[in-house]
Amino acid sequence: MNEKLVLRHVKCVSGEEIDIEIENGIIVGLPSDGEGRGERIIEGSGAYVSSGWIDMHVHAFPEFDPYGDEIDEIGVKQGVTTIVDAGSCGADRISELAVSREQARTRLYAFLNISRIGLTRIDELCNLDWIDRELVRQSVLTYSDFIVGLKARISRSVVGANGIAPLRLARQLSVETKMPLMVHIGSGPPDIREVIALLERNDVVTHYLNGKKNNLFDDSGKPLQEFIDAINRGVHLDVGHGTASFSFKTAEAAKRHGIGLHTISTDIYRGNRLNGPVYSMASVLSKFLYLGYSLEEVIDAVTIHAAAWLGKPELGRIQIGDRANLTLFTVNNRTVELMDSEGERRAANQVIEAKGVIMGGEFIECEVWS
Numbered sequence: 465m466n467e468k469l470v471l472r473h474v475k476c477v478s479g480e481e482i483d484i485e486i487e488n489g490i491i492v493g494l495p496s497d498g499e500g501r502g503e504r505i506i507e508g509s510g511a512y513v514s515s516g517w518i519d520m521h522v523h524a525f526p527e528f529d530p531y532g533d534e535i536d537e538i539g540v541k542q543g544v545t546t547i548v549d550a551g552s553c554g555a556d557r558i559s560e561l562a563v564s565r566e567q568a569r570t571r572l573y574a575f576l577n578i579s580r581i582g583l584t585r586i587d588e589l590c591n592l593d594w595i596d597r598e599l600v601r602q603s604v605l606t607y608s609d610f611i612v613g614l615k616a617r618i619s620r621s622v623v624g625a626n627g628i629a630p631l632r633l634a635r636q637l638s639v640e641t642k643m644p645l646m647v648h649i650g651s652g653p654p655d656i657r658e659v660i661a662l663l664e665r666n667d668v669v670t671h672y673l674n675g676k677k678n679n680l681f682d683d684s685g686k687p688l689q690e691f692i693d694a695i696n697r698g699v700h701l702d703v704g705h706g707t708a709s710f711s712f713k714t715a716e717a718a719k720r721h722g723i724g725l726h727t728i729s730t731d732i733y734r735g736n737r738l739n740g741p742v743y744s745m746a747s748v749l750s751k752f753l754y755l756g757y758s759l760e761e762v763i764d765a766v767t768i769h770a771a772a773w774l775g776k777p778e779l780g781r782i783q784i785g786d787r788a789n790l791t792l793f794t795v796n797n798r799t800v801e802l803m804d805s806e807g808e809r810r811a812a813n814q815v816i817e818a819k820g821v822i823m824g825g826e827f828i829e830c831e832v833w834s
């Protein structure tokens with residue numbers, strides 16, 4: 465198992481062409497294109513290479529329905545080497561999610577749902593008794609290498625009659641555990657202004673490009689003042705495309721006003737992977753190319769920015785001495801129809817396709833090519 469592997473003829477998003485030499489899973493050389501030496505050669509054929517893609521919002525607990533899926537189906541098989549489960553599990557089941565890492569090739573982290581029952585049902589914050597502060601504290605202590613934040617889904621169908629109360633409790637728990645919050649936004653009540661006002665530096669607002677009534681932009685597409693204030697405080701913006709939370713119109717308004725990009729994530733689970741409108745990370749990334757972001761901006765949103773938020777900068781770079789954590793992909797000129805969560809369709813003429821990953825010293829070919 466000591467053979468040296470060379471990834472030949474690959475291109476960084478900056479345009480630089482390199483080879484990558486890997487030994488025992490570690491990057492040992494970054495010679496210029498065609499000069500890499502080793503026992504096993506993987507021909508990159510001019511494909512792009514980046515550090516392994518990171519998806520900050522997925523549902524990776526297969527047992528849950530509808531919001532569940534198999535780790536590797538939404539991870540390495542789609543070119544994504546690191547996924548962050550966005551609160552599928554609360555304290556009751558987080559140990560099972562943690563153990564599931566052993567069977568997976570994809571690196572997995574998790575947001576802990578503040579509701580102990582997690583997504584066993586989809587109104588997990590309609591009963592405040594399910595927010596057990598002691599259990600949250602214990603879980604965070606036990607799984608400090610796994611839990612990266614607390615998740616609170618703050619929209620009408622989740623909180624029921626509780627309005628903003630679950631978010632106030634989440635805020636307290638965040639202070640007690642020193643964990644940032646990831647807050648899902650959607651239809652009100654509570655009013656989005658009330659929600660966003662409670663978010664602080666390093667908290668994540670996911671679904672920020674949703675096209676629902678209670679979103680972060682006014683009718684003319686202007687970002688709400690409360691939203692701009694939150695961004696200035698250092699609140700992190702995460703796409704969380706999902707079945708219902710990405711709108712081309714909202715995304716165009718955001719771009720017009722210079723809002724984002726921080727991280728692009730999918731909110732993928734079985735249903736929206738198989739039937740759309742998400743399908744895969746590559747498919748979601750293609751939508752941002754269509755919107756007019758540069759390839760570098762798009763890829764940075766699933767590498768450097770996500771790694772920085774996680775406090776693991778090594779996951780967002782290609783550097784000698786680091787563990788090889790790479791995604792290979794291509795950008796192809798062909799016309800495709802892309803659809804958002806509102807059913808709106810746009811004709812794009814470029815698509816990103818994931819080809820494979822290098823993870824744990826192995827090359828794994830992608831099965832799903834958007």
Ligand SMILES: [Zn+2]
Pocket residue numbers: 521522523550706731
């Ligand atoms: Zn989600």
